Amino acid sequence: MELVWKDITLEDKETFEQFYKYKTSRGCELSFSNNYLWVAHYGTKWSVVEECLVFYNPHRDSISIPIGKNPYKALDVLMNYYEENHKTFALHLVTKEQFEDLEAHYPGKFTIEYVRDVADYIYEAESLGTLAGKKLHAKRNHINRFVENYPEWTYEEITDENLEDCFAMARKWREQNKCDEDKEKSAEICVTLNALKMRKEIGLTGGLIRTREGVVAFSLGAPLTEDTFVVHIEKAFADIQGAYPIINREFVLHAAKGYRYINREEDLGEEGLRKAKMSYNPAILLEKGNVRLV
Secondary structure, eight states, X not given: OOOOOEEOOGGGHHHHHHHGGGOOOOOTTSSHHHHHHHHHHHOOEEEEETTEEEEEETTTTEEOOOEESOHHHHHHHHHHHHHHXXXXXXXXXXXHHHHHHHHHHSTTTEEEXXXXXXXXXXXXXXXXXXXXXXXXXXXXXXXXXXXXXXXXXXXXXXXXXXXXXXXXXHHHHHHHTTGGGOXXXXXXXXXXXXXXXXXXHHTOEEEEEEETTEEEEXXXXXXXXXXXXXXXXXXXXXXXXXXXXXXXXXXXXXXXXXXXXXXXXXXXXXHHHHHHHHTTOOSEEEOEEEEEEO
């Protein structure tokens, strides 16, 4: 059997979204915007196997859980493919619920190792929008300081008219954070700039915070499931107290109306980012792991 793994292009959006109707996870990677934006960094490829969408990670030589009407028929074909090619079958980004399903269909056949760095942080939208309760008291204080310092602040939807202001802010953020000196930060800012440029084509909604000093924060995201909205990009000037908390709150209030959950993606093992994400009291820490044959 031969499988053809294809590069992800803008023309694949409609195809992917047809398969995403069958997805069973709130994982941030299960959106075309995520797939498209990070393909250059991760080199992810895709194919259709037994009427299911499958992603392939060439660095790991592993695949995703097939998405479609009959993922287990596709898995049988893929396991045979790996065996025929004398390769070790492996799955990546598998959730606990998906592994339970694997166990039900293939008892004792697989083992999983969860990777904390790729766990998604999922929050109650109401909690992020109101910041109510003792645990989020510090966030409210930061926003109060921001409002005191910038009483003229406004929230705006990102449009063609204010897009260049966001690009200018992103370029300044790149300089402040010395992104050109760090491979991961460089990839991050490249994704951010591409997300701004391609926001309409890949289905992103954006919002920004403006003060007398100009744009000080912006965010970009998209619907993920019927009840979950995913925030892909969030940038703010760290030296402006409250800039991050206020774009977090305002973007949820304006862009994610009607959604129960907000997926703010993983921390990739970055200590400061993990501390920040945990401080917002996630409702769900969506663990994912690597699966191999026993």
